[in-house]
Amino acid sequence: MNANDQPTIPITDLRHRQPRFQGIESGHRACLGCGEALAARLVTEAAGPDVMIANATGCLEIFTTPWPESAWRLPWMHSLFENTGAIAAGMEAALKAQGKSTKVLAFGGDGGTFDIGFQSLSGMLERGHNVLYVCYDNEAYMNTGIQRSSSTPHAAITTTSPAGRERMGKRHLKKDILTIIASHHIPYAASASVAYPCDIRQKVRRAMEIEGPTFLLIHSPCPLGWGHDGALSIEVARLAVKTGLFPLIELERGELIGAMPLRDPRPVTEYLRLQQRFAHLFKDDPRARQELEHLQALAERNIEYYGLKGTQDDPRDSEGADTVRRGGQRWA
Amino acid sequence: MTELTRGAYALPGTSLTFKTGTWRVQKPVHHYRPAPCRNACPAGEDAQAYLGLLAQGKPQKAWEAIVEANPLPAITGRVCHHPCESACNRGQYDEAIGIHGVERFLGDEAIRLGWAYPVTPPAAEARQVAVVGAGPAGLSAAYHLLRRGYRVSLFDSLPVAGGTCRMAIPPYRLPRNVLEAEIERLLATGIDFRAQQQLGRDVSLQELQQDFGAVFLGPGTQKNREWSIDGAVPRDLHVGLDLLKEWMTVGSMIQASSVAIIGGGNTAVDMARVLKRCGVPTVHIITHQSLPGDGEDAEDAMRAIPREISQAQEEGVIIHPHRGILRLILRGERVVGVEMAHMKKLPRPDGSVQRVPFEGTETVLHVDQVIPAIGQQVDDSGMADLLQRQPLFSPDASCALPGHPGIYVGGDARPGTGSVSAAVGDGRRAAAAIDRYLRGLEPALDNLPEAVPFQQINLNYFEHAPRIDAPILPPAQRSGQEEIETSLEANQAGHEAGRCLSCGNCLACDNCWTLCPDSAVLKTTERAADGSHYVFDYDYCKGCGLCAHECPCGYIAMEDEG
Numbered sequence: 001m002n003a004n005d006q007p008t009i010p011i012t013d014l015r016h017r018q019p020r021f022q023g024i025e026s027g028h029r030a031c032l033g034c035g036e037a038l039a040a041r042l043v044t045e046a047a048g049p050d051v052m053i054a055n056a057t058g059c060l061e062i063f064t065t066p067w068p069e070s071a072w073r074l075p076w077m078h079s080l081f082e083n084t085g086a087i088a089a090g091m092e093a094a095l096k097a098q099g100k101s102t103k104v105l106a107f108g109g110d111g112g113t114f115d116i117g118f119q120s121l122s123g124m125l126e127r128g129h130n131v132l133y134v135c136y137d138n139e140a141y142m143n144t145g146i147q148r149s150s151s152t153p154h155a156a157i158t159t160t161s162p163a164g165r166e167r168m169g170k171r172h173l174k175k176d177i178l179t180i181i182a183s184h185h186i187p188y189a190a191s192a193s194v195a196y197p198c199d200i201r202q203k204v205r206r207a208m209e210i211e212g213p214t215f216l217l218i219h220s221p222c223p224l225g226w227g228h229d230g231a232l233s234i235e236v237a238r239l240a241v242k243t244g245l246f247p248l249i250e251l252e253r254g255e256l257i258g259a260m261p262l263r264d265p266r267p268v269t270e271y272l273r274l275q276q277r278f279a280h281l282f283k284d285d286p287r288a289r290q291e292l293e294h295l296q297a298l299a300e301r302n303i304e305y306y307g308l309k310g311t312q313d314d315p316r317d318s319e320g321a322d323t324v325r326r327g328g329q330r331w332a
Numbered sequence: 333m334t335e336l337t338r339g340a341y342a343l344p345g346t347s348l349t350f351k352t353g354t355w356r357v358q359k360p361v362h363h364y365r366p367a368p369c370r371n372a373c374p375a376g377e378d379a380q381a382y383l384g385l386l387a388q389g390k391p392q393k394a395w396e397a398i399v400e401a402n403p404l405p406a407i408t409g410r411v412c413h414h415p416c417e418s419a420c421n422r423g424q425y426d427e428a429i430g431i432h433g434v435e436r437f438l439g440d441e442a443i444r445l446g447w448a449y450p451v452t453p454p455a456a457e458a459r460q461v462a463v464v465g466a467g468p469a470g471l472s473a474a475y476h477l478l479r480r481g482y483r484v485s486l487f488d489s490l491p492v493a494g495g496t497c498r499m500a501i502p503p504y505r506l507p508r509n510v511l512e513a514e515i516e517r518l519l520a521t522g523i524d525f526r527a528q529q530q531l532g533r534d535v536s537l538q539e540l541q542q543d544f545g546a547v548f549l550g551p552g553t554q555k556n557r558e559w560s561i562d563g564a565v566p567r568d569l570h571v572g573l574d575l576l577k578e579w580m581t582v583g584s585m586i587q588a589s590s591v592a593i594i595g596g597g598n599t600a601v602d603m604a605r606v607l608k609r610c611g612v613p614t615v616h617i618i619t620h621q622s623l624p625g626d627g628e629d630a631e632d633a634m635r636a637i638p639r640e641i642s643q644a645q646e647e648g649v650i651i652h653p654h655r656g657i658l659r660l661i662l663r664g665e666r667v668v669g670v671e672m673a674h675m676k677k678l679p680r681p682d683g684s685v686q687r688v689p690f691e692g693t694e695t696v697l698h699v700d701q702v703i704p705a706i707g708q709q710v711d712d713s714g715m716a717d718l719l720q721r722q723p724l725f726s727p728d729a730s731c732a733l734p735g736h737p738g739i740y741v742g743g744d745a746r747p748g749t750g751s752v753s754a755a756v757g758d759g760r761r762a763a764a765a766i767d768r769y770l771r772g773l774e775p776a777l778d779n780l781p782e783a784v785p786f787q788q789i790n791l792n793y794f795e796h797a798p799r800i801d802a803p804i805l806p807p808a809q810r811s812g813q814e815e816i817e818t819s820l821e822a823n824q825a826g827h828e829a830g831r832c833l834s835c836g837n838c839l840a841c842d843n844c845w846t847l848c849p850d851s852a853v854l855k856t857t858e859r860a861a862d863g864s865h866y867v868f869d870y871d872y873c874k875g876c877g878l879c880a881h882e883c884p885c886g887y888i889a890m891e892d893e894g
Contacts, residue, residue, distance in 0.1 A: 011869055014854045026851045026869065027347030032355070032876035038849040069350060070342035197846050223876075231877030231890075234847060238792060315795070324793040324884050326387050326830070328842030 021045050028071035029063040033230020035194045035220035035237060036060055036136045040107065042197050043134055043218070044074060046204035052091055053077065053105045056084040056112030059143040059222075060136060081112045085120035089129040096130075103208060106133040110151035111141045114175050125184040125213045132207045132214045138222040139174070146225045150175040153245070154298065155291045156277045158225070163280040168291045173298075181215045182254040189215040190250040195238035196321050199248060199260065219246045227276020239271035242318050244299035247306045261310030261317040265303060268296045352850060356875035356893055360844075362862045363889035365836035368783040369431060372419035374754035375402040375472075376761075376778075379416050379431045380837055386434060386829040391822075392447050394829075395438040399449060402756045403475040404468060406443055406514045407497055409436025410506050410817065412753045413637040421786045421835050427799035430820070430828045437825040443513045451475070451521045454483045459770055462487065462544040464531055467495020468752045469550030469743025471515070472759025473766075474523045477548075480767045485544070486523050489530035493519060496552055496744065497752060499577045502602050503813040504609070505640070532714020541738065546766045548731075549715065550743040550759065553708035553724070559594075561657055567665035572603040572705025579606055588701040590614040592670050594657060595705035596621040596634035597750070601641055603705055604649040609811060616697060617644075617651045620675055620687055632677060635750065643816065646807040656689055660702065669698045710745045730775050731762035740766060784836035788886035793843065797831050800824045834885045838864035844879035844888060853879060 015026075023044020030037035040060055044051070052075040055061045061078050064071040079087035088106035095102050106124075108117055113135040124131060140158045141147040148158040153174045157163050161170040181189045187210045192200045200218060207214035221237050223230040240246040241260070245268060248260040269292060272278035281288045281295075303309055310317045367380035377398055385394035398405045409432050420428035441447070458481055463474045466488035474484040492498065493515050497506060519525050529535050531551070540547045556571045570586060572593060579585050591612055593600045596619030604615045624630075624638040634641060634653070645651060654675055661669035673689035680686050709723035718736060719725065725733060725741040733739045742749075742758025749755060765775055802818045810816055820828070844853045845866055852873035853866050860867055864887070880888040 009856070009858065011854065011867065011871070014856055014867070015869065018855060022851060024851070025345040025347050026872035027350040027352060028850070029350075029352070030849060032874045033878050034849045038847060041849070041851065042846075064347070065342060066347075066350075067339065068342050069346040070344060071347035073344045229877070231881040233849075233876075233878055234882050313796075319792075320795055322793055323795045324839060324841035324843060326384070326834070327840050328845075 021048055023047070023049075023072065023074050024064060025071045025073060027069070029066060030059070031222075031224050031230065033221075033223045033233040034059075034063075035222060035233045036109070036138055037063065038233070039136050039194045039200065039218045039220045040064075040134075042194070042200045043105070043204050043216070046201040047103065047105060047132070047208055049074065050101075051075075051103045051105050052095070053107055054079045054084050054088040054091060056106075056108035056117055057081040057143075058109035058112050058136075059138075060107055060109065062143055079106075081116040083120050084108050084112060084117045085122070085124035085133065088131045088133070089120075089124045089127060092129045092131050104129075104131045106131055108133070108135055109141075109143070110135060110137045110139060111149045113137075114150045114177050122184065125181065125186050125215070129213055130211055132204070132216065134216045134218060135177070136220045137217055138220045138225060140222070140225050142222045142225040151177070153295075155281060155295060157280065158277070168280060168287050169277070178215075178217060178249065178251065182251045184213070185254045186213045186215060188250070188252055189217075191217040191219070191246070191248050193219040193237045193241050193246060193248060194221070195234050195241060196248065196260070199321060203250070225277070227279070228274050232274055236271065236274050238322070239266060239274070242266045243268045243271045244303040244308055245271060245295070247302045247308055249306055256306065259306045259308055260321065261314055262303065262308045263310050263313060263317045263319040265299075265309065268292070268299050351871045352874050353852075353869075353871045356870070356873060358875045358877065358890040358892055359870060359873060360868055360875070360877065360879050360888050361891050362838065362864050362866075362887060363836075364862070364887070365782070365784045366780050367835035367837070368419040368421055369416035369429075369835075371780050371783045372415040373401075373757075374415065374749075374751060375408060375412075375756040377401045377416070377435070379429075379435075380832060380835060382438065383429065383431070383434060383829040383832040384834060384837065384839075386438070386826060387832065391438060391441055392445075395442045395447055396450055398435060398438060399442075401760060402753070403449065403472060403518050404439075404514055404752070404756060405435045406439030406510050407468070407506060408753050408756065409433070409439050410510070410815075411497070411501055413639070413751060419783070421784070421789055422831065422833050424786045425789075425791060425794065425833075426796045429831050430799050430801055433800075433802055433820045434825050434828050437820045437822070439514070440510070440819060443510070443517065449475070449518065449521045451479050453522045454478060454481050458483045459545045460485065460543070461546050461548065461766055461770075462540040463548045463550065464488075464540070465495060465550035465552060465743070466490075466493035466525065467550055467552050467743060467755060468497060469552075469745075469755035469759045470495065470548065471518055472756040473548040473550065473740075473742065473762050474759075475518060475521065476760045476763030477766060478522055480763060482545075482767075482770075484523050486519075486525045487529040487531070487535060488525070488527060489533075491527045493525060493527075495550070496755075499580060500573060500599065500602070501752075502576070502580065502606055504605070504810065504816050505602075507813075507815045530713070537714055537718070545770050546738045546740065548740045548742065548759070548762050548766065549718075549725075549745065550741070550755065551710055551715070552744045554711040555709050557707050557709055557723070559704040559706055561660045564660050564662065566660065566662065566667045566702060568701075570701070570703055572599045572703050573708060575703065576603055576606060579610070585610040586701060588612055588699075590616075590699040591701040591703060592616045592618055592697055592699040593703045593705055594618050595707070596636060597705065597707065598636045598640065600705035601634075601636040601644050601649075603703060605640075605644050605647055608647050608649060609813075614699075615649050616699065617649060618655050618657060618670070618672055618697075619651070619653055620656055622653045623651065643804075647810055648807070656687060658689060658694060661696065667700060667702050669696050670702060671696050708744075729761075729777055730765035731758050732765055732769075732775065738769065784886045789833050789835060790882060790884045790886075793841070793882075793884035794833060797827075799831070800827055834887075836886055838866070838887050839885050840865040841884060843882050843884060847882050848873075848879055849876070850874055
């Protein structure tokens with residue numbers, strides 16, 4: 001077999017004949033193995049071409065639109081950190097006034113969602129706008145140089161939560177944003193992970209069908225900020241799910257209606273060990289051991305609270321949901 | 333309406349002008365490597381390839397992939413010890429793929445539906461090659477020479493082709509209708525079969541060398557090794573292989589109430605099972621070697637196929653491992669028993685091993701027949717000059733006989749083979765070597781790269797799935813010549829093919845296409861020249877290695893940029 005055979009069809013033609021909708025083109029400046037770039041492409045692919053996007057300041061905004069270029073193939077608008085919810089709400093109201101059914105998507109990182117843009121997001125949800133808000137959660141302000149956000153997990157190192165004599169990384173806990181969102185009693189809110197693309201698509205399609213505010217939180221590894229090889233982005237995201245640290249759940253009107261079961265919950269160390277931001281937890285230090293125990297307890301609390309432990313093998317559980325089929329049939 | 337200034341917008345998809353491929357220090361490449369089953373197959377079959385074709389719903393293409401290497405899949409699917417399954421990576425995950433069941437299914441389908449061998453009749457002026465011995469090695473050599481465009485004459489001393497498959501493998505392992513059908517179909521591809529032509533009697537090697545461009549010898553081992561216990565031999569001595577041949581051709585068998593068979597190979601085990609079927613109440617096998625799979629050195633295990641040994645035990649054959657015969661107990665010249673003892677392998681100072689009977693372990697077995705089945709050697713009729721009084725030939729790895737250009741040997745007649753599949757593999761390699769020889773090229777061996785190790789399979793993407801084996805006749809019903817193992821149904825064969833991990837080859841699962849953050853993997857069926865369904869767009873690939881890490885099959889490798 002020879003991988004170096006010259007193409008018979010020019011590769012640029014091939015690019016335009018791909019059997020999927022491509023919302024984000026190549027040539028964007030995301031880092032190697034970027035989880036967010038992958039997640040955003042998967043979301044636009046499932047949402048389809050009849051959408052408009054308001055995009056908060058952040059990595060996604062920066063790496064897709066270095067003027068005078070744009071990687072987007074969709075109507076897209078840069079909002080600010082703090083007003084994405086408001087901009088999306090305005091876009092939706094304007095479309096409604098014109099009698100158009102185009103769905104508005106709002107994209108933000110965890111900084112623009114958990115912290116800075118939270119007020120306008122809450123207002124958008126409260127007023128019941130027909131918007132799907134997607135938060136790409138890479139657990140820190142990566143674009144500005146890896147500062148902690150309220151989404152940064154407990155004990156992780158960022159440039160503003162270093163490990164040292166006083167602290168073992170971030171002192172506080174990761175904000176439970178989904179519960180806060182759910183308290184708005186919106187029709188649909190869910191968490192997803194780039195390690196489970198089918199699950200992302202199902203959740204996006206579900207949200208697209210709903211008339212009203214919906215929210216999707218997608219765990220998106222950042223190789224640079226988390227300190228792992230770009231090749232391991234999926235591996236890391238998968239272990240976050242399999243350990244119970246990032247549960248994949250669905251909420252309707254604030255009530256838990258589903259969770260991806262864990263067939264075989266893994267110890268949190270399997271997840272933490274792959275990332276430099278947790279490297280200090282593997283030093284010979286009693287505080288490190290205590291933090292590892294703490295993180296394990298947080299995972300166990302999730303497993304118990306959301307009833308994640310599967311009772312039997314299930315094709316939709318953490319082991320079955322990514323099973324491959326010859327000819328790509330798993331993506332059907 | 334207000335015009336937007338140029339600084340306020342960008343046109344869609346214009347990032348394509350920025351080639352992020354320049355960032356790359358490593359690039360992903362499709363890197364085909366053989367699956368372990370392929371490297372383990374003595375016949376050289378690529379099971380991964382035909383399992384894949386069957387899983388795609390192309391059974392005929394799958395069969396054609398088998399007969400690329402092995403023209404006798406209905407036979408080997410039944411009699412082979414399938415080392416492919418021992419090597420299968422899936423065996424380390426749950427259970428190995430039932431490859432032999434699929435091979436057998438496809439072989440039977442080809443016979444049932446009359447699929448034609450992918451062979452075109454040779455041109456009238458094509459060069460001629462002689463093949464001596466129409467056993468599996470000779471049949472395979474003839475077939476592969478024919479595929480390479482040579483005219484082949486196949487000589488055998490018997491009136492029918494088949495060799496060991498016909499003469500020594502009992503019908504309960506290989507039904508005659510299957511054997512007949514497969515061989516008849518194979519000979520009909522255009523092989524000139526010359527029956528009842530014995531080397532040294534009807535035709536001489538010199539004549540063959542004069543009339544043909546090259547000669548392949550697949551004579552098998554037709555001569556019994558000398559056997560006695562300290563010079564004592566019973567008057568009515570019968571040798572295992574001779575009895576087996578007699579039973580299979582004539583149908584007669586000795587009468588006895590208790591028999592001891594000496595040896596640990598397939599002949600000994602087949603002999604024991606045939607005796608049970610012929611009504612001998614007690615059948616013993618006495619062997620120096622150990623039972624397979626009892627944790628001891630595999631080198632020291634009985635050479636018979638482990639499956640056959642356990643089936644023989646189910647049928648009531650008593651096996652005495654690590655035992656040697658000290659003495660025949662004779663009344664006159666008739667055997668009434670044997671004295672045996674536990675033997676242990678002890679190293680000699682020169683590194684060789686010696687078997688020593690332990691004092692105090694002697695036991696007497698009352699038997700009225702002793703049948704040696706200790707192995708055979710080449711009958712040198714017509715080949716005495718080549719064989720030089722050796723028990724077996726010693727050809728090189730391409731089956732060429734050193735010092736005799738144009739003469740090739742394979743099958744049981746060389747050491748270290750002893751299976752139908754190995755004989756088929758010899759025939760294939762010899763045909764390739766003969767082809768190069770006749771075209772005046774230097775010999776070349778097809779060295780396969782190392783197989784994909786289990787560690788390079790990404791198991792996250794596979795679910796556990798139980799292996800399906802075809803039902804086996806319960807021991808109580810195994811009386812006649814009826815085949816013991818049965819066939820897989822079409823859906824069961826499909827299930828087994830679907831379990832294949834596709835080690836080292838593209839599964840077309842879409843993982844790389846779906847997971848590339850840079851959309852630098854493009855999907856295509858017509859463009860992917862390497863048999864995958866994808867191409868890398870190196871204009872944009874940043875070389876993160878995500879596709880390689882998430883490839884379930886170990887088919888994508890990262891290479892340094894030159």
